[in-house]
Amino acid sequence: MKLEKLILATITTDASRVQSGQNVFVCNTTEEGDAVAAELEAILDGIAHKLSNDVYIIVKH
């Protein structure tokens, strides 16, 4: 099976929002979250999408 889209990582400043799953990065501040998301976007070759103010997901398209 070929997956068209895949969540590679989740970045959050509010750990209670992301209950389970692999590759969850919990950050202390929004700025830190932005920076980590930018780094992971480049490393993973995915796109960082913002779900809410606290949660980023990196998705491979």
Next chain:
Amino acid sequence: MNEYIYPIVFGVIVGTLSRLYMFRTDYRQYPSYPHGMVIHIALGFIASALGTVAVPSIMEQEFTAITFLTLAASQFRDVRNMERTTLQEMDKLELVPRGSSYIEGIAMTFEGRNYLVIFISFVTTLTFLALNFWWSVLVALIAFLIARKYMSGNQLGDISEIKQSKIHFDGAGLYVDDIYIMNIGIPERQKEIMEHGLGFIVKPKNANARSTIANLGQRQAILHDVSIALGVYRDSGNPALVPLIKRDLDDGRIGVFILPQEKDPERAVTVISKVPILENALRMPTESESNQKGRGA
């Protein structure tokens, strides 16, 4: 030397010239110069020879000789396969790919043009033998004109209106006018997109156009052509910077979001309006019987 030599030579020359005439190496950079050209000139020469010698073989009552035209057909179908395979391989390495509809259209054109060459050589030689040299020159000229007419199809500007439009962010969502394009999370990327991105709205002129521009292959062709003409602000390993087209489901308008290297909205409008309408994308719902009835009432 026999009486067929001059007509055959003339037919082959006219056919090969017509193939050369049909070449236009333009911004699409295809066929590539010089080797891609050599392949197609050689094939054009073969095609014109086939079309030409068909006439004397009929005159000599060698009717079975016509069967070699079927050979020609399979030969040129291979040309189409060859072009398709090459372009598909190349497409994997493009920053903004052509898309398979565009590729199929190009491959089809290459096959079709060879048949046109056969036809032109055939009628030219036929008139040379049946009438005389001057008549065949006239027929060759007419055939050139017909070939020219059928060579170029419609362009996007013929079936739709293209206007520049503002791009803006609503939260993380990127919009062209009121059409949602994609979600861009990182503020830094958003800044880059606002700085380099351009938005356009393509509004279809009628129901046929609406179905045609909805085609994903047609949309990819628009993105590819714009990226070739204006460059593209993107690199591998930077997937967030991607030109995209999304559709307004209510009225069939499409929102074109591009990231050109040279930010020149006027030129971009010109390029978009010159994008060819792909044969594979062309839809004519108004030709359907159910619609005819509705229109007649």
